Amino acid sequence: MAADLPVVIVGGGLAGALAALRLTQRRPDIPLLLLESGDRFGGDHTWSFFDSDVPAQAADLVAALHPVRWPRHKVRFASRTRELPVAYNSVHSAALDALVRKSLPAASYRLRASVAQLHADGVTLAGGERLAARAVIDARGPQGAMPGLDLAWQKFVGIEFQASAAEPDCATIMDADLPQLDGYRFVYVLPMAPDRVLVEDTYYSDSADLAVDTLAERVRSLAAERGLSGVELRQETGVLPILIGGDPQRFWPAGDPVARLGLAGGFFHATTGYSFGLAVELAEEISALPGDFAGPALARWSRERFIRHWRDMGYFRLLNRMLFRAAAPDQRHRVFAHFYRLPAQRIARFYAGKLTWTDRVRILSGKPPVPVGAAIRALLGP
Ligand SMILES: Cc1cc2nc3c(=O)[nH]c(=O)nc-3n(C[C@H](O)[C@H](O)[C@H](O)COP(=O)(O)OP(=O)(O)OC[C@H]3O[C@@H](n4cnc5c(N)ncnc54)[C@H](O)[C@@H]3O)c2cc1C
Structure with a gap:
């Protein structure tokens, strides 16, 4: 060489x-x-x-x-809203x-x-x-x-609006208090600057198909409901693999x-x-x-x-099987709402992909958010 x-x-x-x-x-x-x-x-x-x-x-x-x-962030489900002091x-x-x-x-x-x-x-x-x-x-x-990977999808359309968020120091990373369509659906709201807000309509879906125009219309409605309509500055789309x-x-x-x-x-x-x-x-x-x-x-x-x-990622694939195979698409939000009962640092380790053994046990403990028989079949699956 x-x-x-x-x-x-x-x-x-x-x-x-x-x-x-x-x-x-x-x-x-x-x-x-x-x-x-x-x-x-x-x-x-x-x-x-x-x-x-x-x-x-x-x-x-x-x-x-x-x-x-943002020094803090927020999640919202029909059953709970939570603010986490994690940047x-x-x-x-x-x-x-x-x-x-x-x-x-x-x-x-x-x-x-x-x-x-x-x-x-x-x-x-x-x-x-x-x-x-x-x-x-x-x-x-x-x-x-x-090749060789069994995948589901996290897909979204986002629009950045010229608008001002009510709480510029707080990112809303999941607001799932919405009609649940095409799997687990939530809106993501990031105040990027005092006069710019990114709003994304996001789905955990079995399909990679992305109806961009339909979703962009939904983003506009979601933004309007939150008082965030304004000039549209840019749009982004994503179809991200979720590993089953x-x-x-x-x-x-x-x-x-x-x-x-x-x-x-x-x-x-x-x-x-x-x-x-x-x-x-x-x-x-x-x-x-x-x-x-x-x-x-x-x-x-x-x-x-x-x-x-x-x-x-083995444990995460197992959780994904529960999410996609044990929960009906319109019930997947329950899995996330259940997850967000956990302490903030455990949640942070989940996103970092660095769970302890105690974390793994705790995540699966409590009243199951999905039918038990289906959960066991999903856990035992390939
Ligand atoms: C819209 C969107 C938003 C996302 N948001 C997040 C997020 O918030 N947080 C997060 O962690 N992840 C996010 N992701 C997921 C993931 O982190 C990104 O997709 C990330 O950019 C992947 O990094 P990468 O380097 O593998 O691929 P890419 O960043 O896509 O880079 C691949 C590069 O290779 C170039 N390329 C491709 N083929 C060739 C070729 N033949 N010759 C030369 N160059 C080539 C492409 O032009 C591209 O620039 C997002 C993805 C998308 C699509």
Whole structure:
């Protein structure tokens, strides 16, 4: 392997860009090339996360993304409303784009560079250009069907309105006191600035179909009911995978010579489909690896990391089976309302994917929110 060959990261979205930022900072001895097919890094997303989702040692990286921060957040169900003194944050992808352009040397990235093929020792661009690499990392994000994985979906349409929220220091992350349609439905309300509010109509659904126009109309109604109508500034849509089960070996066969990060590598929270915290964590981990980032070793490391993540998510897959298989779609809200009886720190560990054994027992204790027979069948299922 020639010492001047770069590590090539394919995909300058959340995971690829964060890894590139940390590698540039911590391993300036390793040449790097970040290839992004779009005309900016990160697309047009709002990524939200709890403080406890990200490792403390990455505080500087997160701060450099200028998150909007709410010191408290709220959930609401027909049966209970609760305010939790746990901070919630959102980062807009424009901040990631600006940070990458500012921090990476110009020779370390290319925009409008669409990769057609990834190989062990390089990539072929859509125009036919071939670039040699010491290692290739696939960070292309969701690529349609994820082979071998049994999935449900968290899907949403969000509109950012020019409007002012009554409580600008509080994020409403779930207001499920709504007609329950297409699974578990809730509205998400984030006061992004004194004069901007993001309202999202969200569904935990069996289907990935997203009727964008219909949902956008519902968002407008939900905003109007909350006195938040105004000029529409932007719209975003998402269809995020929720992991029910599957075969990790089929999803990512052993011996695959290409490393992976982000959703391309299955690095998402099984119950929320979110990946901000994991992307930060993996950027930390990859930049702390010793050695010269030779392709085979890097591919092995990332696959072993995925297998560990798969194991860590076992309990969450089990909960997902209860949610999607034991609860009728219009009764799924009961599972979340029941969950929100728990202490705030336990809830925070749930979202961070870092549950203790006591947490696991406590989450499943109490009067079951779903029929017991169906719950047992779901728990024993594949
Ligand atoms: C609208 C939306 C909102 C979300 N909100 C949250 C949230 O609040 N919190 C959270 O944790 N998660 C959220 N998620 C889920 C998840 O965290 C994001 O999808 C996240 O961006 C995934 O990171 P990634 O790096 O794997 O993929 P992406 O960020 O999608 O990045 C993949 C990149 O690869 C590029 N690419 C693809 N193919 C090629 C190619 N052939 N050649 C070169 N480049 C290529 C793409 O253009 C893209 O920039 C959201 C997702 C969506 C869609």
